[in-house]
Amino acid sequence: MRLPRWTAIPGLLLGAVLLADVLGRAMGWGALGRGSPDAPRVAVTFDDGPSPRTPELLGVLHEYGVRATFFVTKPACQAYPRELASLQAAGHQVEAHGRWHMHALLLPPWREWAQVRWHPRPTTGPHFYRPPYGGHSPLTRLIARLQDRQIALWDVEGRDWLGQPAATLAAQTLAQVKPGSVILLHDGPTVTPELLNLLLQGLRHRGLQPVTLAELRPQRISCREGLSRLRRSYGL
Numbered sequence: 001m002r003l004p005r006w007t008a009i010p011g012l013l014l015g016a017v018l019l020a021d022v023l024g025r026a027m028g029w030g031a032l033g034r035g036s037p038d039a040p041r042v043a044v045t046f047d048d049g050p051s052p053r054t055p056e057l058l059g060v061l062h063e064y065g066v067r068a069t070f071f072v073t074k075p076a077c078q079a080y081p082r083e084l085a086s087l088q089a090a091g092h093q094v095e096a097h098g099r100w101h102m103h104a105l106l107l108p109p110w111r112e113w114a115q116v117r118w119h120p121r122p123t124t125g126p127h128f129y130r131p132p133y134g135g136h137s138p139l140t141r142l143i144a145r146l147q148d149r150q151i152a153l154w155d156v157e158g159r160d161w162l163g164q165p166a167a168t169l170a171a172q173t174l175a176q177v178k179p180g181s182v183i184l185l186h187d188g189p190t191v192t193p194e195l196l197n198l199l200l201q202g203l204r205h206r207g208l209q210p211v212t213l214a215e216l217r218p219q220r221i222s223c224r225e226g227l228s229r230l231r232r233s234y235g236l
């Protein structure tokens with residue numbers, strides 16, 4: 001007995017979502033990842049801010065004379081305009097983390113267009129966009145290209161959302177950092193200022209200079225790197 005054609009639609013949709021997740025979030029296909037491994041430099045980046053935690057992070061960065069990159073969302077910028085202004089005044093790089101903090105696969109195309117379009121610094125480029133949860137699809141890439149945005153991911157996670165002690169997180173993070181690494185932290189968790197302090201100490205000890213993402217000049221994720229990201233992402 002032949003099944004009616006429409007019964008294949010859920011399967012096709014599921015396949016499309018899985019393919020988008022593998023190519024985008026897991027492999028980072030076509031996105032920017034780390035910088036060149038030939039220079040002893042790294043980028044420290046913060047997602048989800050600004051927040052009430054921003055002044056503490058700014059204090060630690062100032063202590064070490066480090067400029068970082070903050071990927072901010074529109075709702076957070078509206079809720080904490082003074083913190084946003086202090087980020088900009090201190091000379092940190094401020095880039096977009098979305099008009100909404102939503103995974104790309106939950107946004108219909110017209111909302112994803114608006115999601116990628118929003119930027120806290122609309123006039124002067126280049127513009128980086130870090131998709132929430134790192135989730136993006138081939139459609140996101142097309143939208144980003146049409147709007148002159150570059151999708152920027154990371155290669156090392158500080159895992160500051162886990163609720164573990166700062167020393168444990170710092171040791172795990174530093175063990176993965178290499179020249180050219182882009183480190184993902186968050187502007188919000190209680191542990192992050194102490195973690196940042198330990199990371200900056202560790203980076204200094206290893207002779208790795210933190211710079212902004214624009215200064216690091218992140219490169220497109222290669223096929224080999226994409227496969228290694230895929231393995232890590234799905235725990236293979």
Ligand SMILES: [Zn+2]
Nearest residue numbers: 047048132133
């Ligand atoms: Zn986020």
